[in-house]
Amino acid sequence: MGSEPYVDVRATSGPQGPGARYTSGLTFYQEGLVEGRWMALNLSPTGIVDAATPVLGPLALGSAFGLEMDGDSLHRGWRLEGCEEAPAERPGQRHMVVQLAHQTRPVALRVHTVVDGTPVLMRWLEVTNMADRPAALSSVWVWSGRIAPAPVGADVRGSCGPYSLGSLTENESLSLVWGGEGDFRWQPIGSRTMEIQAEGGMSGWGHPIAYVRDEGQGRVFVAQLAWSGNWRIRLEPRLELLFLRIGPAAPGPMRVLDAGETVSTPVVHLGCMCGDASAMAQALHEHQRRSVIVLPPAGAANLVTYNNWGYMQDEMTEDVLKREIDIAAQVGAEIFTVDAGWFGDPGVSWGTQMGNWRPGSRLPGGLAPVFDYARSKGLRCGLWCAVEVACADSDVIRAHPDWPTQRDGRKLKNTLDLSKPEVAEWVEGEIVRLVQEHGLDLFRLDYGDQPGEGGYNARHGHAENTLWRYYEAVYGIWDRVRARFPHLILENCAGGGGRTDLGLMSRMHYAWISDMAQAPRAVRMQEGMLMALAPELLERVVGVCLNAHVAGDLDMQLRMNMLMGNPCISGLWPSAEEPNAELLRRVTAAVGFFKEHVRPMIRTCRVFHTSEPAEERAGGWSTFEYASPDGSKAILGVFRLAGPGEDDRRVVALRGVSRSRDYCVTSHSSGDIVRIPGRDLVEEGLRVRLPHPLTSELIVAQAV
Numbered sequence: 001m002g003s004e005p006y007v008d009v010r011a012t013s014g015p016q017g018p019g020a021r022y023t024s025g026l027t028f029y030q031e032g033l034v035e036g037r038w039m040a041l042n043l044s045p046t047g048i049v050d051a052a053t054p055v056l057g058p059l060a061l062g063s064a065f066g067l068e069m070d071g072d073s074l075h076r077g078w079r080l081e082g083c084e085e086a087p088a089e090r091p092g093q094r095h096m097v098v099q100l101a102h103q104t105r106p107v108a109l110r111v112h113t114v115v116d117g118t119p120v121l122m123r124w125l126e127v128t129n130m131a132d133r134p135a136a137l138s139s140v141w142v143w144s145g146r147i148a149p150a151p152v153g154a155d156v157r158g159s160c161g162p163y164s165l166g167s168l169t170e171n172e173s174l175s176l177v178w179g180g181e182g183d184f185r186w187q188p189i190g191s192r193t194m195e196i197q198a199e200g201g202m203s204g205w206g207h208p209i210a211y212v213r214d215e216g217q218g219r220v221f222v223a224q225l226a227w228s229g230n231w232r233i234r235l236e237p238r239l240e241l242l243f244l245r246i247g248p249a250a251p252g253p254m255r256v257l258d259a260g261e262t263v264s265t266p267v268v269h270l271g272c273m274c275g276d277a278s279a280m281a282q283a284l285h286e287h288q289r290r291s292v293i294v295l296p297p298a299g300a301a302n303l304v305t306y307n308n309w310g311y312m313q314d315e316m317t318e319d320v321l322k323r324e325i326d327i328a329a330q331v332g333a334e335i336f337t338v339d340a341g342w343f344g345d346p347g348v349s350w351g352t353q354m355g356n357w358r359p360g361s362r363l364p365g366g367l368a369p370v371f372d373y374a375r376s377k378g379l380r381c382g383l384w385c386a387v388e389v390a391c392a393d394s395d396v397i398r399a400h401p402d403w404p405t406q407r408d409g410r411k412l413k414n415t416l417d418l419s420k421p422e423v424a425e426w427v428e429g430e431i432v433r434l435v436q437e438h439g440l441d442l443f444r445l446d447y448g449d450q451p452g453e454g455g456y457n458a459r460h461g462h463a464e465n466t467l468w469r470y471y472e473a474v475y476g477i478w479d480r481v482r483a484r485f486p487h488l489i490l491e492n493c494a495g496g497g498g499r500t501d502l503g504l505m506s507r508m509h510y511a512w513i514s515d516m517a518q519a520p521r522a523v524r525m526q527e528g529m530l531m532a533l534a535p536e537l538l539e540r541v542v543g544v545c546l547n548a549h550v551a552g553d554l555d556m557q558l559r560m561n562m563l564m565g566n567p568c569i570s571g572l573w574p575s576a577e578e579p580n581a582e583l584l585r586r587v588t589a590a591v592g593f594f595k596e597h598v599r600p601m602i603r604t605c606r607v608f609h610t611s612e613p614a615e616e617r618a619g620g621w622s623t624f625e626y627a628s629p630d631g632s633k634a635i636l637g638v639f640r641l642a643g644p645g646e647d648d649r650r651v652v653a654l655r656g657v658s659r660s661r662d663y664c665v666t667s668h669s670s671g672d673i674v675r676i677p678g679r680d681l682v683e684e685g686l687r688v689r690l691p692h693p694l695t696s697e698l699i700v701a702q703a704v
Contacts, residue, residue, distance in 0.1 A: 004092070004117070005024075005025055005092065005116070005117020005118070006023065006024075006025060006047075006117065007023065007024055007025075007092065007093070007094045007115045007116065007117050008021075008022070008023040008094065008115070009021070009022050009023075009085060009094045009095070009096035009113065009115060010096075011083035012030070012032070014032075017032055017033045017034055018032065018033050018080050018083075019031050019032025019033060019041065020032070020083050020096055020098050020113070021049070022096065022113050022115050022121060023047065023115065024115035024116060024117055024118060024119065024120070024121055025047070025117050025118060025119055026045055026046060026047035026119065026273070027043075027044070027045055027047070027118075027119040027120075027121065027271065027272050027273060028042070028043075028044045028045075028046070028047050028048065028049060029042065029043050029044075029113075029121060029270075029272075030042040030043075030049075031064050031098075031111075033078065033080050035076070036076045036077050036078055036079075036103070037063050037075060037076050037078065038063055038064050038065065038078055038080075038098070038100060038111065039062065039063060039064055039145065040062065040063075040064040040143075040144070040145025040146055040147075043145075043146070043147055043221075043270075043272050044272070045119065045219055045272045045273045045274045046274070062144060062145050062146060062243050063075040063076070063144060063145070064111070064143065064144060064145045065109075065111070065125060065140070065141055065142065065143060065144060066139065066140060066141030066144050066245060066247070067107075067109070067125075067127065067137075067139075067140055067141075068137070068138040068139045068140070068252070069105060069107055069127075069129075069135050069136065069137055069138065070105075070135055070136050070138070071136075071138060072105060074102055074105060074107060077102055077103045077104050077105070078100045078101070078102055078103070078109070079100065079101050079102075079103050080098070080099070080100060081099040081100060081101050081108075082098075082099045083096060083097070083098050083099070084096075084097055084099070085097075086112075088114070089114075090116070090290065090291060092116055092117055092290060093114050093115065093116045093290075093291065094114070094115050095112065095113070095114045096112075096113050096114075097110050097111065097112055097113075098110070098111040098113075099111075101130075106129070106130035106131040106135075107127065107128065107129065107130060107135070108127075108128040108130050109125060109126070109127055109128070110125070110126040110128075111123070111125055112124050112125070112126065114291065116287060116290045116291045117290070118271075118283050118284075118286050118287040118290060118291075119271045119272060119273040119280070119283045119287075120222070120269050120270065120271035120283060120284055120287035121269070121270050121271070122267055122268070122269055122270075122291060123142060123143050123267065123268045123269075123270060124142060124264060124265050124266065124267045124268065125140070125142060125264070125265045126262055126263070126264050126265075127140075127257070127262065127263050127264075127265070128257075128260070128261070128262040129257035129258065129259060129260065129261055129262075130260070131259055132259050133259055134256055134257060134258055134259060134459075134460035134461075134462075135256070135257050136252065136253035136255075136256050136257075136462050136464075137252075137253060137254050137255040137256070137257060137263065138252030138253055138254065139247075139249075139252055139254065140247050140248065140254070140265055141245040141246065141247040142225070142246060142247045142248075142265045142266060142267070142268045143223070143244075143245075143246055143247075143268040143270055144243065144244065144245040144246070145243065145244070146241050146242065146243055147212060147221050147242055147243070147244050147272070162188075162214070162215035162216045163188075163189040163212055163213065163214055163215065163237075163242060164186045164187065164188055164189060164212070164213045164215060165186070165187055165188075165189050165194055165196075165210060165211070165212060165213075165235060166184060166185070166186045166210070166211035166212075166213060166277060166531070167184070167185065167196050167206070167209065167210050167211070167233075168181070168182065168183060168184050168206045168207040168209060168528055168529075168531065168532060169183075169196045169197070169198065169204065169206025169207065177205060178205060178495060178496060178498075178515065178516075179205065179496065179514060179515065179516035179521070180205045180206065181205045181206070181207075181496060181497040181500070181513055181514040181516070181525055181528070181529060182497075182513065182514070182524060182525030182526060182527065182528030182529040183206070183524070183525070183528060184524075184527070184528030184531050186213070189212075189235055189237060189242070190237070191237050192237070193234065193235065193236045193237070194234070194235045195232060195233065195234045195235070196210060196232075196233050197230070197231060197232045197233070197249060198230050198231050198249075199230055199249070199452065199453065200230070200450040200451075200452060200498075201229065201230065201412075201415075201449070201450050201451035201452050201453070201454055201467065202228060202229065202230075202447065202450065202494060202498055202499050203227060203228050203229065203230075203231060203498070203499050203500070203501035203503070203504075204498060204499075205495075205496065205497060205498050205514075207224075207500055207501065207529075207532045208224065208225035208227060208231040208233065208246075208501050209222065209223070209224040209225070209233075209531070209532050210222070210223050210224075210233045210235070210244070210246070211277055211280065211531070212235070212242070212244070213276075213277060218274055218275070218276075219272070219273070219274050219275075220272075220273060220274075220275060220276065220277055220279070220280045221244075221270075221271065221272050221280075222269070222270070222271040222272075222280050222284060223244055223246045223268060223269070223270050223271075224268070224269040224284070224502060224532065225246050225247070225248070225266055225267075225268055225269075225501065225502075225503075226266050226267040226268075226269065226292075226501060226502035226503040226506060227248050227266035227471070227501055227503045228471050228474065228499050228501050228503045228504050229248055229249075229250065229454070229467040229468070229470070229471050230248065230249040230250055230453070230454070230467060231246075231247070231248055231249050232245070232246070232247060232248075232249040233245070233246045234246075246268055247265070247266075247268075248265070248266055248467075248468065250453060250454055250465040250467045250468065251453055251454075251465055252465070253462050253463075253464050253465065254464075254465050254467070254468050255464065255465075255468045255469070256459045256460055256462050256464045258460075263468075266503060267502070267503075269284070269287065269292075269502065271283060271284060271287070277531070277609070278607070278608055278609040278610075281530060281531050281607060281609065282606050282607060282608075284532075284534075285533075285534035285535070285606075285607060288502070288533070288534045288537075289534060289603070289604075292502055292505070292506050293505075293506070293534065293536075293537065294482065294506065294507065294508075294509065296489060296509045297486060297487045297488065297489060300380075300441070300487075300489050301536075301599075301603065302510075302536055302565050302566055302599050302602055302603070303334040303335050303380070303489075303566070304332060304333045304334050304335070304566075304567050304568075304569070304591055304594065304595070305333060305334070305335040305336075305337055305382065305442075305539070305566065305567070305568040305569070306324065306325075306327070306328030306331070306333035306335070306336050306337070306379075306568070306569050306570065307337045307339055307541065307545065307568055307569070307570040308321055308324050308336070308337065308338055308339055308570070309339040309340075309545045309546075309570050309571070310324070310543050310544045310545045310570040310571015310572070311544060311571045311574045312324075313341065314339075314340055314341025314344060314349070314350040314362075315341070315346065315362070316338070316341055316342065316362055316363070317362065317363070318363060318365055318369055318370055321338065321370045322370065322373050323575075323576050324336070325370070325373055325374045325377055325379065326377070326576075327572055327573075327579075328374075328377070328379060328569070329377040329378065329379060330584060330588070331569060331572070331584065331587045331588050331591055332588055332591040332592065332595070333379065333569060333591070334379065334380060335379060335380045335381070335382050335441065335442055335489070336374040336379045336380070336381060336382065337381075337382035337383065337384065337442060337444055337491075338367065338370065338381075338382070338383055338384065339384040339444070340384050340386075340446070341362060342359055342360075342362070342363060342367060342383070342384070343356055343357055343358060343359060343360050344360045344362055345360045345361045345362060346361060346362055351391075352391055352393070353391060353393075353394070354386055354389045354390055354391050354394065354414065355389065355390025355391050355394025355395065355396045355397060355414075356394050356395055356396075357385060357387065357430050357434060367383070367438050368438075371438060371439065380441035380442060380489075381438070381439070381440060381441050381442070382440065382441060382442030382443070382444055382489070382491070383434060383438060383440055383442070383443060383444065384444040384446060384493075385430075385431075385434060385443065385444070385445065385446070386445075386446040386447055386448060387427050387430055387431055387445065388415060388416055388418065388427060388447050388449075388474070389414045389415060389416065389447065389448070389449055390403070390404070390414055390416055391414050392411075392414070396426070400423075403416050403417060403420070403423050403426075404416060404417060405417040405451050405454070405455035405466055405470075406455050406456070406457075407453075407454075407455045407456055408456070412449075412451040412452070412455055413449040413450070413451060414449055415449040415451050417455060417457070417466060417470070418469075418470045418473040418474060418477075419455075419457060419466040419468075419469030419470045419473065420457070421473075424473040424476075424477060427477060428477045428480065428481070431443065431477065431481055432481070432484070435481075435485055435488060440488065441487065441488065441489060442488070442489040442490075442491055443481075443488060443489070443490055443491065444491040444493060444512075445490065445491065445492055445493060445494075445508070446493045446494060446495070447493075447494040447495065447498065447499060448494065448495040448498070451466075451467075453465070453467075454466045454467040454470070471503065474504070475503065475504075475507060478490065478504075478507040478508070479507060482507060489509055490507070490508045490509050491508065491509065491510060491511070491512065491539070491566075492504055492505065492508035492510065492511040492512065493511070493512040495515065496512065496513070496514040496515035496516065497511060497512060497513040497514045497515075497529070500513065500529070500532065500533060505533065505537060509537075510536070510537050510538065510539050510565060510566045511533070511537055511538065511539060512539050512540070512541075512568075513525065513526070513529050513538050513539060513540055514540065515546050516546075517540060517541050517542075517545070517546045517547065517548035518547055518548060518550055518551045518552075519551045519552035519556055519557065519560065519639075519641070519642075519694050520551070520552070520622075520639070520641035520642050520694060522540065522548075522560055523560060523622045523639045523641060524622060524641075526538070526540070526560065526563070526564070526624075527609065527622050527624055530607050530609065530624065531609070534565075534603075534607075535563075535564070535565045535602055535605065535607055535626065536565035536566075536602045536603045537565060538564045538565050538566065539564055539565070539566035539567070539568055540560065540561055540564050540567075540568065541561065541568045541569070541570050542557050542558055542560070542561035542567070542568070542569055542570075542587075543569050543570040543571040543572055544570070544571035544572070545570030545571045546570075548570075551642075551694055552694040552695070552696075553694065553695055553696075554583075554586060555586075555668075555669065555695070555696055555698075556639065556694055556695055556696040558586065558587065558590040559590075559637060559639075559668070559696050559698050560637075560639070560696075561590070562590050562591070562593055562594040562598060563598065563624075563626070563635070563637050563698075565598075565602045565603075567591070567594055569587065569591075572584070572587060593668070593698075597633075597635060597700055598626070598635065601626060601628050601633060601635075602626070604628065604629055605626040605627055605628060605629070606626070606627045606628075606629060606656055607624060607625070607626060608624060608625040608626075608627065608655040608656055609624055610623040610624060610625055610652060610653070610655065620641050620643065621638065621639065621640050621641060621650055621690075622637075622638075622639045622641060623636065623637065623638045623639070623650070623652050624636075624637055625637075625654060625655060625656055626656075627654075627655070627656020627657065628656070631656060631657050631658040631661065631678075631703065632661075632702070632703040633700070633701065633702050633703065634654050634656045634657050634663075634700070634701045635698070635699070635700055635701075636652065636654060636686070636697075636698070636699040636700075636701070637696065637697075637698055638650065638652060638688050638690070638696060638697040638698075638699070639695075639696045640690040640692070640693055640694065640695050640696070641693065641694065642693045642694055643693060644693070648689055648690055648691045648692075649687060649688065649689045650687075650688050650690075651684075651685040651686070651687050651688075652685050652686050652688055653681070653682055653683070653684070653685035653686075654681040654682060654685070654686070654701060655682070657678045657681050657682060657701055657703075658678045658703070659677075659678045659679040659682055659683075660678060660679075661677075661678045661703045661704065662675055662676070662677050662678065662703070662704045663675070663676055663677075663678055663681060663701040663702060663703055663704060664701070664702045664704055665681070665686070665699060665700070665701045665702075666699065666700045666701075666702070667697065667698075667699060668697065668698035668699065668700070669697050669698070675704065676701075678703075681701060686699060
């Protein structure tokens, strides 16, 4: 048998009617047309095709999507027009398109499914208005259906069985506010309908993802939505069945389609496997690498950044920026990024001057002397810009007072209405101008507004919600910018990690995961974000910036940062007259560790979560491991979090090494190197002692 992952898509026929079947590795998924409904019939992690897929009565008749047009629910009344395989966009993929036509409404639907050999499938819909007049798309579930029956013998009268929901968003948690990123929690599903969502006008400081864990049968499911606007994920227990629905959310109409117009929904990434949540996260990372992530420019993968914000924040001067450039070069950084305020005037907050994207009187000589000096030190140059935002007294708003997003005649904060083509064109033009004018190597995109449910524009007699067209415009802009400037590194930031969804991350190279940078919260945040995104996509800061220095010893602060795929440093000492030689040595060594050990493996490594997420206020430890796919190397981070009375010792087993090999195991704290059989690392583990809260250890196991 070949070593390539197994993928297959095919049309089917049988006693229940026509359908389609998708196989990706051992994940098997089947849909079919039953009594006019396109249904999710079977989702299995074993790769074995059912001999016959039973129709289990009305409870099983849940459509594989939800669609509402002009107030009509189109969950039924479909006719199958055909199934065809479409060309795949990436190597190793197979792409099937199911064509449906509604029998009473003039609507055509193309159901797209892509498999890539991982346990995760991709699904999106193309909706076409076949009428000779406009039609309003009121709501859509991109995927819905039965994901798991209850275990054999379960009491089906009041509970769907022992299932748990794992998510990065809870309605009453920090995940809905600034600093709540990575707040991964498990909670029992029981017999009640559960819904997680974002309602701030962007995907939020949580993340549009849900894990479902089958506590009785060792199966785990994941659903992740590639959408930067508001979203909903709903779990509905119905007797012995569990249904999941996932899609974008906004008051209808979400989109008004012209006669003959076709619109594509966001993509859902749906996974199923036997294993634990850590194994599912690994599969999700591999799927993202095969089918989602865009490669950075050649020679520019996972560089170390130095950001100016640290001590000066927005009150920057050319001389102080050059001082920070000297520090950046000394510690081994590779990019120097000028953050917010480069466009402003002294004594005036940068937040009131957005939209005027030209150097202000803070930098009377402009950015050219700063960037020239950085390049003379061997550094690439990056620039921050919240280009989707413009303040009321900016030149662009004074010239175009109707450009901000509006709701009921009221301006919503400072967000420009990119659903209007002329506004989107101006924004794209500003991006292009900034890149060309300053010869940028990196563009740091920020976004801090929260327009809530979005705005509304009149369209064909409807008050169309702005969010769908807004994010269509955002995606189109960055697709074109990336094609026009293939050398440009794209960094994603949104008031911290407010838009880490795959809709934007399929166009950006990495994401600043949070403005909350202090331990112990920052450790749990990293652990949680690794449940949603591959490690090469993550970035965080070390230094005085955002008070990252206030908790944990220096080693802990550096280790948290250097285990990111894209470390950032910001603010090490306040003036050129007071450099700290020991701090310089320690930071330089940490950067060297990242370049030698982490960077070579970060884009292919497997991530093992070896501790359960928990409230950091309750103490506990956090451990996670990066391991090369062939088992030749593993890096283990061990962090003791806050809390008195904790045992100061832990035994941590490595999961990414081979039992049949020996390893040189190096302690980053002591420098000690010992030779240990892989079998002992896996079965007996390593004994780690951390005598104080907010301390850490970093261990490298290299195969002999």
